Amino acid sequence: MFRLDELVARLGGEVSGDASVTVRRVATLDQAGDGDLAFLANRKYLSRLQDSAASAVIVAPEVLALVKGRACIVTGDPYLYFARVAQLFNPAPVAQPGIHALASVASPVPASVEIGPGVSIEEDVEIGDEVIIGAGSHVGRGARIGRGTRLAPRVTVLDGCVVGEDCIVHSGAVIGSDGFGFAREKGGRWVKIPQVGRVVIGNQVEIGANTTIDRGALDDTVIGDGCKLDNQIQIAHNVRIGECTAIAGCVGIAGSTTIGARCMIGGQAGIIGHLSICDDVVISAGTLVSKSITRSGVYTASLPVQPHSDWVRNFAHLRHLDALVGRVRSLENQQGGPDDRNPG
The missing domain is CATH 2.160.10.10 (Hexapeptide repeat proteins)
Structure with missing residues (x-):
């Protein structure tokens, strides 16, 4: 278990609120409970913070003003900070010789x-x-x-x-x-x-x-x-x-x-x-x-997912792409080319 001020002393960042809050593990906003430290890495999940039971949250400076009544660790990269805290709570196994x-x-x-x-x-x-x-x-x-x-x-x-x-x-x-x-x-x-x-x-x-x-x-x-x-x-x-x-x-x-x-x-x-x-x-x-x-x-060289009927229709167009290009070139040649200019 660590107090927030102990975590900051080890990993940097700043404490906003009660620095004596003690946390025993890291958890997501949805799953966190009493004694848990959660993190908010994306503003789109801010609404989940309101309902979270976490004892403290790792947040970025720009969202601190939106977090009220909760102890926080403030850092420029909450997800990276979460990773380092997780390492503290879950150290690598030590060899048993x-x-x-x-x-x-x-x-x-x-x-x-x-x-x-x-x-x-x-x-x-x-x-x-x-x-x-x-x-x-x-x-x-x-x-x-x-x-x-x-x-x-x-x-x-x-x-x-x-x-x-x-x-x-x-x-x-x-x-x-x-x-x-x-x-x-x-x-x-x-x-x-x-x-x-x-x-x-x-x-x-x-x-x-x-x-x-x-x-x-x-x-x-x-x-x-x-x-x-x-x-x-x-x-x-x-x-x-x-x-x-x-x-x-x-x-x-x-x-x-x-x-x-x-x-x-x-x-x-x-x-x-x-x-x-x-x-x-x-x-x-x-x-x-x-x-x-x-x-x-x-x-990127992949197509986004789409309804099957749309994919079939679009692929049907792709199958005729060579013929379409040929028709366009034929029309351009008949009209003097795409860059032809009227000298008059």
Whole structure:
């Protein structure tokens, strides 16, 4: 539990109202009760604040005048402040040192490491201090796991791959599976190309459940420091992702694509191979990226939802678009062109 003035002393901001109010957890405006700290990040939810039972609220300076009779923490970014308060109330688990009797460990590990039941660690593995390896996880030969990293149960880190410090890898993630590399014979049969690169993951990276990151064919697949990857993402061989890029669930990134730093990629976006995306690009959900992006900004290539009958009608028009363009050009030619000027 924390008093509001204690939170401000730790995290900054200012208290408006009773600084001695004590809060024990964070909650939404709708679900908060006595002893809870809620947050208002968007003015459109101001009406919900009136009915909220929260003991205190995190607000921006511009809405403070609209909040009456309630203790507040005032900060420029209420949502970011909420995230930091949530970390205080929900600290990361601390390693409980020891190797479970049902683990198979073929490499030396520091005394501060926690290794759960059913874990298998092969030879020549390097593991940093205070690492947690959850039940049923596998770490392949020659892999490296940095200090403070946490592998949830059933994570697979295959041979030679590198996971940096203070990373979180959720259940079902596979790091270092073979990339999809094949050459085709004239008769149609496929010849597998050995995938001999690694996956190299930087520090403070989070990888969601069932996300797969393929090892490089020759060079490495690289995930930069501070990247945040959601669940069920596919990252193909030789992809390189810059620092602090965030990728939402069900995104597919084809091989040898380079993505810059601080990008945000919405859910179910698809990026075809051998493209380059520069820094500070936002790709909207459901967008198919079929060519390189060289300027920062927001990019969208998907249609908004609409009634089915409207979609059928609009798509019918699209099917005849080439014919319509041809007719327009024919009319322009008959009239002397769109830029024709009357000299008289």
